[in-house]
Amino acid sequence: MTILAARAVAHANIALAKYWGKHDAARNLTAVPSLSLTLDGLRTKTEILFDAGLAGDEAFVGDRPLTERPLERVVALIDQLRAMTGVTLRARVTSTNSFPTASGLASSASGFAALALAGARALGLSLSPSELSALARSASASAARSVFGGFVALEAGAEAAVPVAPQDHWNVVMLVAVVTRGAKGVASSEGMGHTARTSPYYRAWVDSAPEVFQEVRRAVQERDLEALGEAMEHSTLLMHACMLASRPSLFYLTPSTLGALDTVRSLRRTGSAAYFTMDAGPHVKVLTLPAHAEQVAHALEVVPGVVEVLSCRPGPAAHEVGADTRP
Numbered sequence: 001m002t003i004l005a006a007r008a009v010a011h012a013n014i015a016l017a018k019y020w021g022k023h024d025a026a027r028n029l030t031a032v033p034s035l036s037l038t039l040d041g042l043r044t045k046t047e048i049l050f051d052a053g054l055a056g057d058e059a060f061v062g063d064r065p066l067t068e069r070p071l072e073r074v075v076a077l078i079d080q081l082r083a084m085t086g087v088t089l090r091a092r093v094t095s096t097n098s099f100p101t102a103s104g105l106a107s108s109a110s111g112f113a114a115l116a117l118a119g120a121r122a123l124g125l126s127l128s129p130s131e132l133s134a135l136a137r138s139a140s141a142s143a144a145r146s147v148f149g150g151f152v153a154l155e156a157g158a159e160a161a162v163p164v165a166p167q168d169h170w171n172v173v174m175l176v177a178v179v180t181r182g183a184k185g186v187a188s189s190e191g192m193g194h195t196a197r198t199s200p201y202y203r204a205w206v207d208s209a210p211e212v213f214q215e216v217r218r219a220v221q222e223r224d225l226e227a228l229g230e231a232m233e234h235s236t237l238l239m240h241a242c243m244l245a246s247r248p249s250l251f252y253l254t255p256s257t258l259g260a261l262d263t264v265r266s267l268r269r270t271g272s273a274a275y276f277t278m279d280a281g282p283h284v285k286v287l288t289l290p291a292h293a294e295q296v297a298h299a300l301e302v303v304p305g306v307v308e309v310l311s312c313r314p315g316p317a318a319h320e321v322g323a324d325t326r327p
């Protein structure tokens with residue numbers, strides 16, 4: 001019986017210059033450029049098994065089977081791999097996250113990057129990192145960035161992400177303050193479409209994002225934390241202002257989110273280098289330097305509603321792993 005299998009690990013990334021909105025929804029191309037940091041602490045391991053004994057495609061995140069739209073997205077990516085190789089076997093995908101999935105932290109970036117790599121390897125395809133990034137991007141634009149390690153850019157309308165600086169370029173720390181009580185999750189594609197249709201600020205966001213992206217890229221290249229932090233916070237607040245002004249509003253901020261933002265500002269006033277960013281959820285991510293990380297983490301831990309603070313360093317590119325590797 002034919003069985004083709006492979007496993008890959010990819011790491012989540014957090015955008016320093018944010019992406020929100022599609023230039024081409026059918027091809028999943030982005031309307032604005034983005035720049036992210038791949039994180040060592042948030043890891044997804046994905047195994048794929050093409051098996052002649054399977055009647056249909058199956059996918060699991062931990063023990064939870066995927067159905068409906070989440071399963072369709074996985075199958076659409078595998079269909080592309082099947083079309084490239086002529087293989088018709090059905091597949092079983094099993095994905096494990098090293099971080100709490102229930103926390104609502106974005107796992108689609110690491111998940112689809114790992115799936116693209118594992119799927120290509122299982123079918124014997126030797127795709128370049130750029131080709132893998134394009135494949136991952138078709139499922140989730142942020143996944144294009146998780147194919148690479150370190151600092152990574154995805155230009156507006158681009159097929160694939162490109163590395164900006166390697167993992168060892170700059171030893172920064174990203175603290176993830178996990179906030180329990182959040183808005184009910186709205187899938188990002190749906191949220192972006194809703195924002196583009198109903199937010200009067202959408203055009204202003206799309207027009208202003210490229211300049212902020214350039215500032216973020218320059219600050220990363222020059223390892224200028226103050227310039228990066230200022231531009232990153234601006235990018236975050238521009239994106240949230242645009243979401244908030246949609247109708248009905250996409251409102252991700254909770255009292256704990258605001259408490260964490262306030263803590264970051266107070267830390268800065270007392271001389272700690274700390275800058276915030278947020279995605280489509282209530283969690284707050286804080287960029288700092290190793291010398292300040294412990295103090296910043298302690299300050300975030302005591303914010304009411306913050307349940308956990310995860311500490312991450314720049315992470316590696318997606319890579320193939322053996323059968324016995326931990327999640």
Ligand code: PMV
Nearest residue numbers: 015019140141142188279280
């Ligand atoms: O590519 P998606 O569907 O995971 O959307 C990502 C959107 C944000 O996380 C809010 C911003 C970003 O650039 O990662």
